[in-house]
Amino acid sequence: MKLDRTTIAIGVVTVALLAASPVLPKWAMSLLNVSLCYGTVVLGMMLLMRTGLVSFGHGLYYCLGAYAAGTVDQMLKLPDMALMVAAGAVVTGIVAAILGLLLARYRDIFFAMLSLAFSMILYGLLVKSSALGSTDGFNISAKTLFGVALVDDARRYAGFGITVVLTTLSAFALNLYLRSHRGRLAEAIRDNELRVEYMGASVRATIHLHYVISAVLAGIGGALMAINIGHIDPEMTYWPQSGEFVFIAILSGTGNVFAPLGGALVFETIRSFAYEYSPNTWQMVLGITMLIVMIFLPGGLWSLIQRRKPA
Amino acid sequence: MKIGTVLRAFVAAIAALGLSQTAQAQDKKTSIKIGFVTFLSGPAAGPFGVPAKVAAEAIVESLNAGKAPPPYQSKGIGGLPIELVIIDEAGGATKQVSEYRTLVQRQDVDIVIGYIGSGDCLAVAPVAEELKKLTVLLDCGTPRIFEDASYKYVFRTRPHATMDAVAATMYLLDNRPAVKRVSGINQNYAYGQDSWNDFEATIKTMKPAIEIISSQMPKFGAGQYGAEISALISSTPDVIHSSLWGGDLEAFMLQAQPRDLFKSAQLVLVAGEPYLHRLPGKIPDGTIVGARGTNGVFAPDSPLKRWLVEVYKGKAGLEPNYPAYSTAQSFLGLKAAYEKAMRDKIGSAIPMGAAKNVKEEMEKAYSPPNQEEIIAAFEKITFDSPSGKVRMALGKGHQAVMGTAYGTTRFENGVVKVGNIKYYDAEKVTPPEGVTSLDWIKSGFKRSN
Amino acid sequence: MSQLLAVVIDGIVYASWLFIIAVGLTLIYGVMKILNIAHGSLYALGAFTAVSFCTAWFGHNYAAAGSFAMLAAAAIVVGLVFGPLIERGLLRFMYGKDEVVLVLVTYALFLILEDVIKLVWGVDPLLVQGPNGETPYSVLGNFEASGLSYPYYNLVLVGVAVATGAALTWVLTRTRSGKLLIAVIHDREMSAAMGIDVGRTYFVTFTVGAMLAAVGGALTAPTVSVVTGMGAEVIVMAFAVVVIGGLGSLPGAALGAFIVGMVRAASIHYKPELELFSVYLVMAVVLIVRPKGLFSGAEVRKI
Structure with missing residues (x-):
């Protein structure tokens, strides 16, 4: 198999991030951490968007992944990072496989809205569950990684490490998939489903598969976020959270698997500095940034990089 | 070309981050920087968040000028002026944890006061513990914070719901x-x-x-x-x-x-x-x-209550309400603990003439207390507030009762x-x-x- | 029996309120294919402006009954100022873009307007209230039904909802401009080719839609305390109503509002713990049974 440039770059970034972690300022590390978790979720959004679908309810899987991780920690008393992420991936995969049976029939705004309805139903269920802390949620703390006990700083580095590795692995796998025969169907489906059907490919099966992949990525992102933040609550499936994922995906563009990761980092950085320097009007700063990107960079931030590509 | 550009930008960013870290080192304290977190947007901003912010600004101004009634008449906190950094609490617990880290690690505040939402308090407490940063929770109703866990660096100067x-x-x-x-x-x-x-x-x-x-x-x-x-x-x-x-x-x-x-x-x-x-x-x-406590109309008359009414009315034009009393309680509790730590240090210093390095010992005794010393003084303290006496009696001396x-x-x-x-x-x-x-x-x- | 009557009355009142809020959303979507999240901000702007106008009115010690005129004036002013401003200043540069991009443009607008409202009116909850505590809500008095008393103001809501629905239906089906509008809805490019001024149609539609959002806000203002963030609370509800009925459908919005109102009222009376997600359950069930909502037109097939 020939290595493409994206694959090589993913490898370089992984190594660079891991190598840089000891010298990174702590705030930068947590900023990167959060961005990578968001980035993983948006990777999935990107796959859906390439297929022509936008979910306004992806918070559903982000939140489910986090609560699955929380359940492993709190109810099963197995506070292992790897187990928590695995639980997040498995639970979201199963739920998405079931809901996907239904959702794969939907397109456009109806797909978006039905996803939103499901995410809000989960929100309602979690708010009703006093045992899970209702809107306050609960704290979780991952204490081991593959059974190795972690204390103090080791925990932070392990959290960062597992986030970097899983995010870049996801990006690597997705990149591979997008270059595969089936992966290339995504854009064909977006452009014209009928032609894809005439070619003999199943649109519905492909959409179902992409829905499950994107859900699992969101579940992994949610579980990683739960590990890094140490707290989960139903806000993760509330509609503004889902809206934020769509926002980052549009901001990023769908040109390359690096786009969601970079987009998430840019978004988190803007938000964090807006909170700090403009505490009363940070929403306005975000809104204006968003408008500027959509007006001047219709292809997202990635088009900035792509444009310079020699013809 | 495109991947190269990304990589170059990425490496430059990492290098810049590494540099910025080495540039932070200052020793001599000239002020106490307090991060204050409260709702500035959303439905809780009007009734809770903004009154708390206005109260914080009014109280800090008055404390820095040394105009508060005894026992809080010294300027600022322990003589050092207070510097406030205010951020919005809106956006949910996940964002608040990120912002808390920013506040501590990028803004480098000495102490964090804040949080009205129970979910935010629950989420921030373990992070405060991890970052070893003294944090005073302003309000939040839930009893779970010190009932489900115990913390060393976290205090709540308000009773729970x-x-x-x-x-x-x-x-x-x-x-x-x-x-x-x-x-x-x-x-x-x-x-x-x-x-x-x-x-x-x-x-x-x-x-x-x-x-x-x-x-x-x-x-x-x-x-x-x-x-x-x-x-x-x-x-x-x-x-x-x-x-x-x-x-x-x-x-x-x-x-x-x-x-x-x-x-x-x-x-x-x-x-x-x-x-x-x-x-x-x-x-x-x-x-x-x-x-929830003897605040507002329930507060018994005292010089401290009259002081709060005066400074708050001067800024907001209204009688102070519940969040204003909460805010006063958190700042005064911290000030009481800090100054008790100072007295404890001096009190426990080696008596005159008994030590060899008198000068060094004296300097040490009169230097500002460090975080551990403040915490030791804060635990189980009883202090006066505009709503009356507050005792840090629960949660191993970290949770107030009144x-x-x-x-x-x-x-x-x-x-x-x-x-x-x-x-x-x-x-x-x-x-x-x-x-x-x-x-x-x-x-x-x-x-x- | 009397409880059933109470459910029906409560349901109809709530449905009327929902319809007033949702109808502008469905109108804008129907014509322009924009799912306008900033609808929530326009609703909030209507409410805040209503507070300012009514406060000024009461400040002059005019008769409380006149405050209704102030509510109407607030809605008209917000519609006429912000409708054209948003459509001419921003949206017209975005036509032809992907539906999702348009949703996000209005989301960005929503974020910006939230802070604009905060900067203009502050964060204190505001009340529409005269010097003696009188409000348009209480000034009309109450009527009795099934042993409960309801303010006549609720009938105002029902009346406005019915009148709005009737007026829009009349314009769309009985007037020349309505028929032109339907042509634009059906095929924008063809209409333009036939000489219909599509730009003008969009301009008018958005202004009317914005005004309807502001009417919702202005009529809500006397019954609540007007706070920042109130727009965010209603926007998802309005989405649900519109999606249940079928996006862009006027009778759909009415039926959607009616169903949501009834289900919510019934759950509050019989099973209060279900209230929280009743709306979304209805939405999910309807979409599962009728994937494009209750009233949805046949779609032109593209090859």
Whole structure:
């Protein structure tokens, strides 16, 4: 198999991030951490968007992944990072496989809205569950990684490490998939489903598969976020959270698997500095940034990089 | 080309981050930088967040000028001026954890004061522990913070919400022993649910004969309560319990009052005190109101109360309300602990002449206390606040307790007055150390020792 | 029996309120294919402006009954100022873009307007209230039904909802401009080719839609305390109503509002713990049974 440039770059970034972690300022590390978790979720959004679908309810899987991780920690008393992420991936995969049976029939705004309805139903269920802390949620703390006990700083580095590795692995796998025969169907489906059907490919099966992949990525992102933040609550499936994922995906563009990761980092950085320097009007700063990107960079931030590509 | 560009930008970013880290090192303290986190947007901004921010600014200004009454007359905190960094608490617990890290690691604040939402308090506490940063929680109702865990770096200078329900029930049964039917309307989120569960459990423990008829749980920020009000009227309760606050409470009162919901039913507003002045004519006479502690109208007169009223009125043009008292309590608690730490240091310094390095020892004794010393002084401290004495008695000395009060409203000359005020000691309305609130209520308010 | 009557009355009142809020959303979507999240901000702007106008009115000690005129004036002013401003200043540069991009443009607008409202009116909850506590809500008095008393103001809501629905239906089906509008809805490019001024149609539609959002806000203002963030609370509800009915359908919005109102009222009276997600359950069930909502037109097939 020939290595493409994206694959090589993913490898370089992984190594660079891991190598840089000891010298990174702590705030930068947590900023990167959060961005990578968001980035993983948006990777999935990107796959859906390439297929022509936008979910306004992806918070559903982000939140489910986090609560699955929380359940492993709190109810099963197995506070292992790897187990928590695995639980997040498995639970979201199963739920998405079931809901996907239904959702794969939907397109456009109806797909978006039905996803939103499901995410809000989960929100309602979690708010009703006093045992899970209702809107306050609960704290979780991952204490081991593959059974190795972690204390103090080791925990932070392990959290960062597992986030970097899983995010870049996801990006690597997705990149591979997008270059595969089936992966290339995504854009064909977006452009014209009928032609894809005439070619003999199943649109519905492909959409179902992409829905499950994107859900699992969101579940992994949610579980990683739960590990890094140490707290989960139903806000993760509330509609503004889902809206934020769509926002980052549009901001990023769908040109390359690096786009969601970079987009998430840019978004988190803007938000964090807006909170700090403009505490009363940070929403306005975000809104204006968003408008500027959509007006001047219709292809997202990635088009900035792509444009310079020699013809 | 494109990947190369990304990589180059990436490496440059990492290098820049690495550089910025080496550039932070300063030794001599000339001020105390306090990160203050409160709601500046969203539904909690108006009733809680912004009054807290205004109070913080007014209090800091007055403390820095050395104008507070004794025992807080020294300038700033321990002579050092306070510098405030204010950020928004909106956006949910996940974002608040990120912002907390930013505040501590990028802004490099010395102490964090803040957090009104219970979810934010729960989420931030373990991070404060991890970053080893002294953090004073401003408000937040949930008792879970120090009941579910214990922290070294986290303090809460406000009592938790359990006493709202316990004292409300005591007051109700004292004044209306014939109550038979109780309904409730509370927001469907953690605080609303806890409030109702505590109240229901207290009623069942204190007077099991009382019938709990219906519990309405409108969603947070619902705004329209027509159907809830119909359902409440149809259930014909003697008493309606509500922990609504802010815009939701005001909307409910505006819609319920014209419909005569309160003609036959008495209203108990556990968090109602801050809204009395806003709703003249809309709060029926005889409503039982509280303010989680002796705040606002319940605060006994004292030089500290007069001071808070003066500085807050100077900024906001209004009487200080509940969040203003919370804010005062957090700053004064911190100041009391800090200055106690200073005295402890000097007190425990080696007596004159007994040491070889007198000069060094003296310098050490008079240097500002470090975080560990402040924490040691903070634990189990008792301090004065505009609402009276506050004791850090629970959560191994990290959770405040104080008495509370309830009163009954009457409308007089265009203003709502509160009369028949009864005070309840902290011991009567707060669970002892090591017992969770609900267990304590269900045990019949047992105090083992 | 009397409880059933109460459910029906509560349901109809709530449905009327929902319809007033949702109808502008469905109109804008139907014509322009924009799912306008900023609808929530326009609703909030209507409410805040209503507070300012009514406060000024009461400040002059004019008769409380006149405050209704102030509510109407607030809605008209917000519609006429912000409708054209948003459509001419921003949206017209975005036509032809992907539906999702358009949703996000309005989301960005929503974020910006939230802070604009905060900067203009502050964060304190505001009340529409005269010097003696009188409000348009209580000034009309009450009527009795099934042993409960309801303010006549609720009938105002029902009346406005019915009148709005009737007026829009009349314009769309009985007037020349309505028929032109339907042509634009059906095929924008063809209409333009036939000489219909599509730009003008969009301009008018958006202004009317914005005004309807502001009417919702202005009529809500006297019954609540007007706070920042109130727009966010209603927007998802309005989405649900519109999606249940079928996006862009006027009778759909009415039926959607009616169903949501009834289900919500019934759950509050009989099973209060279900209230929180009743709306979304209805939405999910309807979409599962009728993937494009209750009223949805046949779609032109593209090859």
